[in-house]
Amino acid sequence: MNTTHCIFCNIITKSIPSYIVYEDDMCIGFLDIAPITKGHTLLVPKVHCSNILDFDLHYSESVMHGLQIVSNAITKALSVEGIQILQNNGSGAGQMVFHIHWHIIPRYADDGLNHWQGKATPHKAELQGIADSIISNL
Ligand code: 5GP
Ligand code: ZN
Numbered sequence: 051m052n053t054t055h056c057i058f059c060n061i062i063t064k065s066i067p068s069y070i071v072y073e074d075d076m077c078i079g080f081l082d083i084a085p086i087t088k089g090h091t092l093l094v095p096k097v098h099c100s101n102i103l104d105f106d107l108h109y110s111e112s113v114m115h116g117l118q119i120v121s122n123a124i125t126k127a128l129s130v131e132g133i134q135i136l137q138n139n140g141s142g143a144g145q146m147v148f149h150i151h152w153h154i155i156p157r158y159a160d161d162g163l164n165h166w167q168g169k170a171t172p173h174k175a176e177l178q179g180i181a182d183s184i185i186s187n188l
Contacts, residue, residue, distance in 0.1 A: 053098045058149035062096050072120050076112035079120045082153070086163070089128045089156040093117050100148045101139040113152065120154055130156040134163075 053059040060066045062078055071091060072079035082090040093116045095109040121133045136153040138145040157163065 056098055056149050057147055058092075058094050058151060059098055062094065071123070072116055074112065074116065076109055077116045079116055079154070086153075087156050087158060087161050089124050089130070089154075091120055091124065091154040093120060093152040093154060095150060099150045101145060101150050102137065103139065105150050117152055117154065124154065124156050128156055129158070131159050132157040 057066070061068045061080060068083075069081040070078060071081065072093075075096070077093060077095045079091050079093045082092050093113060095106070095113055097106050097109055099105045117135060121135075124130060124133060134153075134155040134157055136155060137151070138153075155163075
């Protein structure tokens with residue numbers, strides 16, 4: 051992909067403005083332009099990968115480090131009840147920007163976000179079949 055057309059590559063190079071809250075050699079954290087809660091931040095590696103399917107694993111430790119640093123800062127800065135880390139892969143999962151990113155979502159009492167509902171546990175044979183299918187594709 052030509053990264054000049056990637057909105058997050060343009061944020062990384064500062065070609066377009068953003069509210070950067072964290073930056074090191076390998077990743078950058080900036081406020082989401084349409085926050086789902088106050089302080090909603092995106093943590094983005096400084097390499098253009100689409101999503102988890104092609105993510106450059108050399109950036110893994112840096113991303114985890116950035117997520118932890120920014121989460122701690124948000125926890126100190128804002129009166130949060132918790133932090134949710136979310137990462138969408140593919141349009142079917144709600145991904146809109148195809149430069150991999152992690153959402154750091156501060157959670158507040160009565161913020162209106164609902165945890166997903168638990169569903170019935172499938173039969174053992176069904177779970178075993180699914181597990182076998184995944185394992186055979188590793
Ligand atoms: P996705 O659905 O791909 O996981 O999330 C993309 C996120 O990027 C959305 O929450 C959206 O609000 C945010 N976003 C899209 N364009 C921009 C932008 O130009 N600047 C910033 N700061 N965030 C953006
Ligand atoms: Zn990009």
